[in-house]
Amino acid sequence: MSDITPLENLGEFGLIRRIQQTVTLRQPSTRLGIGDDAAILAPEAGHDLVVSTDLLVEGVHFDLTFCPLKHVGYKAVAVNVSDIAAMNAVPTQIVVGLAIGSRYSVEAIDELYEGMRLACEAYNVDLVGGDTTASRGGLTISITAMGQVPSGQAVRRSGARPNDLLCVTGDLGGAFLGLQVLEREKAAWTADPDMQPELEKYPYVLQRQLRPEARMDVIHELRDLGVVPTSMIDVSDGLASEVLHLCQQSGTGARVFSENLPAANPMLEVANEFNLDPIMCMLNGGEDYELLFTIPLTDHDKIKNHPDITIIGHITEKSDGVNLVTKQGQPIPLKAQGWQHF
Amino acid sequence: MSDITPLENLGEFGLIRRIQQTVTLRQPSTRLGIGDDAAILAPEAGHDLVVSTDLLVEGVHFDLTFCPLKHVGYKAVAVNVSDIAAMNAVPTQIVVGLAIGSRYSVEAIDELYEGMRLACEAYNVDLVGGDTTASRGGLTISITAMGQVPSGQAVRRSGARPNDLLCVTGDLGGAFLGLQVLEREKAAWTADPDMQPELEKYPYVLQRQLRPEARMDVIHELRDLGVVPTSMIDVSDGLASEVLHLCQQSGTGARVFSENLPAANPMLEVANEFNLDPIMCMLNGGEDYELLFTIPLTDHDKIKNHPDITIIGHITEKSDGVNLVTKQGQPIPLKAQGWQHF
Structure with a gap:
């Protein structure tokens, strides 16, 4: 003891x-x-x-x-x-x-x-x-x-411009599913304190929830590649919420392609086990602490082979709105369903 | 409403x-x-x-x-x-x-x-x-x-040297007595919610407790006078505690003269009403947010006529200890009785 x-x-x-x-x-x-x-x-x-x-x-x-x-x-x-x-x-x-x-x-x-x-x-x-x-x-x-x-190289949320590529680091939804696992096991343990929580099966999503990393590695790599994002935000409240922040502050719209959202296999497995739509987990699950950023189209070649950066869409004129484009090519207005503290 | x-x-x-x-x-x-x-x-x-x-x-x-x-x-x-x-x-x-x-x-x-x-x-x-x-x-x-x-002009707690003058701004003990008044009135009101708290009699000590001011005025005046303190700390936990901090970090002792401690009349009146020793209130009452600092003896003339700075003692060799010198000339080792949060 x-x-x-x-x-x-x-x-x-x-x-x-x-x-x-x-x-x-x-x-x-x-x-x-x-x-x-x-x-x-x-x-x-x-x-x-x-x-x-x-x-x-x-x-x-x-x-x-x-x-x-x-x-x-x-x-x-x-x-x-x-x-x-x-x-x-x-x-x-x-x-x-x-x-x-x-x-x-x-x-x-x-x-x-x-x-x-x-x-x-x-x-x-x-x-x-x-x-x-x-x-x-x-x-x-x-x-x-x-x-x-x-001096002068800080990247704000407000600098995205139409035709910029919308990029995200790593993968999404894992931290949210890690929390679902923890809450399920806690409920089971509360009901029966003799029960042993089953956590060994979920190392990836639990690590995403319990011990997230800030993506400083990508910041240094972007510098090495000579890429300065036009706008950037970290994904703490959920991707949908953050895309809306970027667009609102930049005065633009955006198209996010659901097929392009970066999913890790362990996240997909847990989403399946919990009967949750993985797209919704990636869009609205918070706390991934990945970076969402925009770069000029002309920088496409510099990042296209980066293993940890995914192009999920692009910035549009404000009048086009902020849309999720489904697998079938259908645009659906994006809504924030992030954290509500109050 | x-x-x-x-x-x-x-x-x-x-x-x-x-x-x-x-x-x-x-x-x-x-x-x-x-x-x-x-x-x-x-x-x-x-x-x-x-x-x-x-x-x-x-x-x-x-x-x-x-x-x-x-x-x-x-x-x-x-x-x-x-x-x-x-x-x-x-x-x-x-x-x-x-x-x-x-x-x-x-x-x-x-x-x-x-x-x-x-x-x-x-x-x-x-x-x-x-x-x-x-x-x-x-x-x-x-x-x-x-x-x-x-650059380089920040004043630390550690720069006091023997023979430096020990100075304090404003007056002490008021915030502590303001708290005593508030707690007495709260206890009375808890016992009898119809009772009206009597606060009008104590504007000075209540203001000291409820709405303290940081002494930025003195910082600017010291600059105008060409005085750079050798060490400084703000009085948040009580004068005794802060003198001990300065001496500990500077590796010195100090003599504080109880007769020199700056007392405001309203503080003395409330101490009297509460049957509290005003010297103890000034030494151990916290939250006055005055500045305690040391200056070289050679700067004495620059501050001696400042209406809001009082010389309360001087720095000594470490081996002399940190002492309060009473009205009768008796040195008593100074003890911290400041805030204990835990």
């Missing part, structure tokens, strides 16, 4: 010192990390800074019944890095706010930070500051991520 | 648009604010960036029984700006994360943002991004503030 040390044994300052000791600083722009009133950064000349913030709330964004705290920590950093990637920027620093419920032990918080530490290593990001406090409820994690991009 | 609109009528994207419409951008370094995956900033050349984050949790940091949401919003921004000030920096942007319990209406969130908007105006700060989500409990506000300072 593992140790359980109450947080009050450590106190807030003890906890800060404990976190500080495990942090490695890698970024040349970090002048001062944890331990003062603020971190000090010296941004690289000729670069713009991008800043994004995300909250993960226990019972809303994660469920500790089936999600280990280490994965929660990793995911909390990854989803913030994903927002930085979606600006065509490279992440540099994060600050972390934690509101911690009274049932959390020092060991639990260590596990959470271990996940964040691993993600910082994977994305080459410095954890430079934070705030920790008690909460009256569960755990709330607030991360603000900063990144840098050569 | 005021209107009450459920948040689900608006949805997350509707709420973001509503916030976006009320935001004014003032900072030349803000290239893109709310509405994309991240904000885009172009930091001024020759400057370092400072970054700080703070959480305010309902039931821990604020109590809506006696604290209007507009004040909560103002305070949430002010306490973050105070951290930026404590680095000798000028605040430029904030991002705001909100986890909102189900009992909050659109009008309540409007009131909260109205307070944040007023603070942004007061401190000349741009609200450039955020995240809003549901929570299973009360309201959690997470703010990350950024600021700028000429």
Whole structure:
């Protein structure tokens, strides 16, 4: 049985010192990390800074019944890095706010930070500051991520133009189906606590849900290919919702071809098992954290052989609307059915 | 009776648009604010960036029984700006994360943002991004503030040297006594809901508690006077705790003279009414958000006539310890009795 040390044994300052000791600083722009009133950064000349913030709330964004705290920590950093990637920027620093419920032990918080530490290593990001406090409820994690991009090269949602190719990285729908598996097994386990959850059969979709990765690899590859997307967004709420955001902010329409949507075999198998339409899972399942972006038609040759980029459609005039084109060639207006928090 | 609109009528994207419409951008370094995956900033050349984050949790940091949401919003921004000030920096942007319990209406969130908007105006700060989500409990506000300072001029906690003068802005203990008044009146009102709380008698200490100000005024005045503090921290946990932080990180001791501690008359009156030692209130009462800093002895003439800066002692060798010197000249080791969240 593992140790359980109450947080009050450590106190807030003890906890800060404990976190500080495990942090490695890698970024040349970090002048001062944890331990003062603020971190000090010296941004690289000729670069713009991008800043994004995300909250993960226990019972809303994660469920500790089936999600280990280490994965929660990793995911909390990854989803913030994903927002930085979606600006065509490279992440540099994060600050972390934690509101911690009274049932959390020092060991639990260590596990959470271990996940964040691993993600910082994977994305080459410095954890430079934070705030920790008690909460009256569960755990709330607030991360603000900063990144840098050569001046003027940040990619917004608003730059898509008619005839641009609409591209997406990786595959879609897996994270949503991973959540379906977890919720089914939780319901079964709630009904019969002696039952063993069957999770070994679903490694791919579970990994997509529990431990998503930000697509920094693709950002670096696009730079190497000399491709600057005209617009970009990360797929957190579901593809349909994100296509609508791009089109709304760019003042365009779009055609998305259902046959082109990137499906992974394990996703198709789980969709089949759950009797769910895989197209709907790919369009409306959230949390894949892939990148959706547009490139000029003239860049087609540069990306056409990239194994991890799929052209799913193209941008049109606004008057054409935003449509899903079915296998039969039928255009259907695309609707967002993404996350509704409230 | 005021209107009450459920948040689900608006949805997350509707709420973001509503916030976006009320935001004014003032900072030349803000290239893109709310509405994309991240904000885009172009930091001024020759400057370092400072970054700080703070959480305010309902039931821990604020109590809506006696604290209007507009004040909560103002305070949430002010306490973050105070951290930026404590680095000798000028605040430029904030991002705001909100986890909102189900009992909050659109009008309540409007009131909260109205307070944040007023603070942004007061401190000349741009609200450039955020995240809003549901929570299973009360309201959690997470703010990350950024600021700028000429390269290399950020002031850390670690730069105090023996013989430096120890200075504090404004006066101390008021915020703590404001909280005592509010808690007494709340207890009386809980016992008898027909009773009218008596708050008119205590405008000063209540304002100190409910609507503190970050001392950006002093930061600008020190610049005008040509004074760069050797170390600085803001008084959020209580003076004693902050003096100990400065000394620990600087590797020094200090002597604080109890007779020199800055007391406001309304604070003394309320301390007397509550039968509390005003010295203890000034030493251990938190949330005054004044600045504690050290300056070289040679800068004494520059600040000696400043109406809002009090010299409360001086820095000593580490081996002398950190002591409070009583009216009778007796040194007593200083102990932190600040906030304990856990």
